[in-house]
Amino acid sequence: MTCQTGIRADSKLLEFFDQCKQCKIRFGKIVINNASLHVNHHLNPSKDWRKDWKKCLPECVDSYEPCFILFRFDSSHDWILISFADDKASVKDKMLLAATKATFKSEFGQSFIHAEYQISNRNDLLLDNFEKNYLNKDLENSAIEDGDESKPLSFVERELSSVAKERANIPFSLHASQTMRGVQFPIDQDAEEKLRSFASGQCDFVQLSVDCLNEAIKLEAHHNVLQDVSQLDNLVPRKKPRYSLFRFKNENLAKGEAIFFIYSIPPSQSCTIKELMLFSSCKGPLIGEIESKSIGINIDKKIEVDSRDKLDKPTLLAYMTPEPSVTIYDASPLNNNQQFERPPRPGGGPRRITKVVE
Incomplete structure (x- = not known):
């Protein structure tokens, strides 16, 4: 990166x-x-x-x-x-x-x-x-x-x-002068408990943040049950960077539900450069820790949103429903013995014979 x-x-x-x-x-x-x-x-x-x-x-x-x-x-x-x-x-x-x-x-x-x-x-x-x-x-x-x-x-x-x-x-x-690897901060005890509750299905929404002072991942908010998907848009702040885990339940999905990892990115003037760097660098190691055997959350979709993006039911369904690919083909069976005709010569018609008059 x-x-x-x-x-x-x-x-x-x-x-x-x-x-x-x-x-x-x-x-x-x-x-x-x-x-x-x-x-x-x-x-x-x-x-x-x-x-x-x-x-x-x-x-x-x-x-x-x-x-x-x-x-x-x-x-x-x-x-x-x-x-x-x-x-x-x-x-x-x-x-x-x-x-x-x-x-x-x-x-x-x-x-x-x-x-x-x-x-x-x-x-x-x-x-x-x-x-x-x-x-x-x-x-x-x-x-x-x-x-x-x-x-x-x-x-x-x-x-x-x-x-x-x-x-x-x-x-x-x-040359690695412009590259930087991810940084793994320890997960706070309260945050780890809610992540385990989320993995067991007892919790539908968990929000995490990076504590820049103590260099740790801490718990910001959690909800055991979200009755309406429209509440998600208000729960994800747009002026501060956050990691959010959301269990999206819908009958149109194959498993009946899908787990979203939402990384919300605020405008650059709303937070410091250090915060943006730390959140960006901690995202990869944090996802690896969440999906590890110790916590065991299987994330179905990872998305990044900014202050202009909406988080509602149609948007989440669009992320989980791939667009159908359009294939154009000839439905008629192909005859292997069919011979192709030679294309007509240029000139706009059959060959003309000019008679010589004596």
């Missing part, structure tokens, strides 16, 4: 990027705050990039705050991009960082980024650990591929050469 947040760089951040490309910046830390990118910390360059590194990293990095780190070595355009997301940070913040990375690289300029690193431990940002675990490994791989360890290249040149070769050997289909 391809998923991007749509968070872009504002005018201040674009000015900061221009300063970076003019070699006026050594280090920059960019964070996501209130659905926008901000420069949280930066450092002007000195003559020694190692001293600059030790001034900033890892002291300015917070384990609970994922961020992008831009660092420039002594040459002009050898920037490295570090995506820092510690395991202590919340899942939604890490997801937001991962989904914004492709846009961030595009805004900064991918041609200026010669190496990328993914770090999840703050101690790995210590200069000694970073050189040992990341940079030196790139140099060793470069020396093995080149077959000449005494090649007169500088530290940065060998590093960039190694990164370029690694990128060239990776197929396009394996």
Whole structure:
């Protein structure tokens, strides 16, 4: 699943990027705050990039705050991009960082980024650990591929050469910078009890939501009996994202009933980007958990609705009743011995013979 947040760089951040490309910046830390990118910390360059590194990293990095780190070595355009997301940070913040990375690289300029690193431990940002675990490994791989360890290249040149070769050997289909897997949150105890009641037929409607703060699936509403299908349209909110399970009973159905999984998507201005991302990412794992043996609900139809869609009896029946396919054929039996006539020649009639008069 391809998923991007749509968070872009504002005018201040674009000015900061221009300063970076003019070699006026050594280090920059960019964070996501209130659905926008901000420069949280930066450092002007000195003559020694190692001293600059030790001034900033890892002291300015917070384990609970994922961020992008831009660092420039002594040459002009050898920037490295570090995506820092510690395991202590919340899942939604890490997801937001991962989904914004492709846009961030595009805004900064991918041609200026010669190496990328993914770090999840703050101690790995210590200069000694970073050189040992990341940079030196790139140099060793470069020396093995080149077959000449005494090649007169500088530290940065060998590093960039190694990164370029690694990128060239990776197929396009394996790049996952813009992809994101689903996230599975635990189901709240009350929600799990109502799901089991729904599976046993004791409940006709269950509504779930994602608790963004506690990172869990919780119960929003439930109804044991729904007398009229028209009530469903009022039970599904259109200004907040929700998951709804509904048992649609109708005599026209093959089994007499059908179970719908309804994912209601509100307009983007009605909720935050984080909510939309979490609901979209949790949908697949949640359906898998609902259909698993532990709960045992067999979903017949999965649908997505927005604020303009109606949920009434004709709409649900249309989802469960496929349109008949129209087949045009000749009902007359085919005679295998029938011979096809040669089509007439162009000219509009039989062949004419012109008599020659002597």
